[in-house]
Amino acid sequence: MASSSGLASEELQCSICLEVFTDPVTIPCGHNFCRTCLSECWTNTQTSFCPLCKEKFSRRPDPKINTSLREVVQHFKEKLNLGESKVFCDVCGERKQKAVKTCLTCPSSYCDSHLEPHLSVTCLKKHTLINAVENLEDYICQKHKKLLELFCRDDQTCVCVSCTEGEHRTHNTVPIEEESREKKAGVANKKL
Known part of the structure; x- marks a missing residue:
């Protein structure tokens, strides 16, 4: 969760690797992916489809480099590198x-x-x-001033232990690390 992608908005993240785009390409449905992530996803498959919306393509499309997105990503990475020393x-x-x-x-x-x-x-x-x-x-939980250690799957938000004794008492909560591992594993399974 603390990776560089954790600091980027979802618009700058590849939905396959969950990292900031590297060499972003666009496919006909309009979704963007890292060039290598999309290539790996389409390797060893008979049908081509969008890994995000699952739209199927009759022929394997030729992904086009998204130059605008590439420039935005480059600008973001430069800002991120400048911000590290603060x-x-x-x-x-x-x-x-x-x-x-x-x-x-x-x-x-x-x-x-x-x-x-x-x-x-x-x-x-x-x-x-x-x-x-x-x-x-x-x-830090702004309500209880405790570490955000858990993820509430019902509300899709991070919570502290005290939150689970109150409004999130009946909700499905798991450690943040577990949720992160499962999301990464889900993305890896989508590649297959």
Whole structure:
């Protein structure tokens, strides 16, 4: 969930690999995919169809490079690379170092040297570390001020443990990691 695609809007993500488009192509139904993802999807199949809407094509279409989308993706990737250096260690003094991890339990961001206790001290090893992020509030439940650890399948949203004791009590909730694995596996099965 914390991959670069997690930061992109769905319009910039290939629905096959769930990553930001690489060499985006368009097929006749209007949907876009990474060129290699679509090629792999159509390899070893008799019929050609859209992996997203399932529209079948009588002949295998020749995917056209979507130059506009390619430019938008390139612009997004450049912005993303520029944005990576904006997260700094919360512990560093005057000369702040670039943060490498954010602790969702503390909640703070740490450079390599200040992260060391989280890697060696027993009680800190239990904390949840993610790649450094600026928008830490996106990972915290705004109602209960707790870590968003679960995914509510009924409402298609992330929730904290306290949410499952209230309005999401009867809902189907699973750990975020499990939902992510299942979505990726579903996409892989669509390729077949």
